[in-house]
Amino acid sequence: MEKKDIRKQVFAQRAKTSEAFVQQQSSLIAGKIFALPQFQDASCIYVYMDYNKEASTRPIIEEAWRLGKKVAAPKVFGEDMRYFYIHSYDDVAPGYFNIPEPDETRNLKEAADETALLLVPGVAFDKDRHRCGYGKGFYDRYLSRHTQHATVAMALDFQIVEAVPSDVYDICPQMLITPTMIYGK
Numbered sequence: 800m801e802k803k804d805i806r807k808q809v810f811a812q813r814a815k816t817s818e819a820f821v822q823q824q825s826s827l828i829a830g831k832i833f834a835l836p837q838f839q840d841a842s843c844i845y846v847y848m849d850y851n852k853e854a855s856t857r858p859i860i861e862e863a864w865r866l867g868k869k870v871a872a873p874k875v876f877g878e879d880m881r882y883f884y885i886h887s888y889d890d891v892a893p894g895y896f897n898i899p900e901p902d903e904t905r906n907l908k909e910a911a912d913e914t915a916l917l918l919v920p921g922v923a924f925d926k927d928r929h930r931c932g933y934g935k936g937f938y939d940r941y942l943s944r945h946t947q948h949a950t951v952a953m954a955l956d957f958q959i960v961e962a963v964p965s966d967v968y969d970i971c972p973q974m975l976i977t978p979t980m981i982y983g984k
């Protein structure tokens with residue numbers, strides 16, 4: 800299947816999925832992430848702010864703050880993403896496509912910490928961790944320039960498809976975590 804059709808299939812599944820199910824499945828993913836040395840040893844987590852029934856990062860963000868870790872979230876500038884530290888949910892406001900982004904009016908500090916664990920969103924993945932996003936290449940561009948991050952993708956089980964076509968510029972997350980499976984290491 801082409802990426803375009805994979806997106807259609809997953810968006811159709813999302814439409815049938817309740818918010819409550821997404822929350823419950825996301826807490827299972829979070830539990831698996833808390834057990835990883837990549838999470839436990841990181842002093843900083845680069846998150847995404849979930850929207851539109853993506854795997855929710857909220858349990859991870861809250862646990863990271865509770866443990867005294869720094870949390871940084873992405874903001875889109877043209878074709879690029881930049882990360883800023885956030886200290887509470889008051890530090891984000893609807894931005895690009897209504898996705899919560901670090902709020903410019905709050906004077907947040909830009910993050911530059913490649914030792915941070917980076918959580919990768921996606922529309923769909925296959926078992927080899929090939930990723931299909933929204934098709935704008937933000938993560939591929941970002942990760943091609945920031946090569947030292949440990950990367951962990953999060954997805955609900957219906958986001959795992961048979962095969963995602965891979966292009967030369969695609970960068971696979973090192974690990975992919977669903978409520979029931981861990982791929983990669």
Ligand SMILES: Nc1nc2c(c(=O)[nH]1)N(C=O)[C@@H](CNc1ccc(C(=O)N[C@@H](CCC(=O)O)C(=O)O)cc1)CN2
Nearest residue numbers: 847848849850853873896898920921932933935937938
């Ligand atoms: N939560 C989250 N934040 C993220 C990403 C992401 O995938 N998830 N991104 C990862 O790159 C970047 C934003 N990338 C995006 C690129 C395109 C669209 C977009 O076109 N959205 C439309 C149409 C969706 C469709 O039908 O294809 C929409 O939401 O209406 C959204 C985000 C940065 N932040």
Ligand SMILES: Nc1ncnc2c1ncn2[C@@H]1O[C@H](COP(=O)(O)OP(=O)(O)OP(=O)(O)O)[C@@H](O)[C@H]1O
Nearest residue numbers: 802930931932933934935936937938939940943968
């Ligand atoms: N390292 C890079 N440098 C420049 N352009 C890139 C790079 N990586 C990807 N792109 C561009 O980004 C576009 C997005 O490709 P693709 O369809 O694989 O996106 P995606 O991974 O599904 O989306 P996203 O990363 O936004 O979630 C491609 O057309 C490609 O030209």
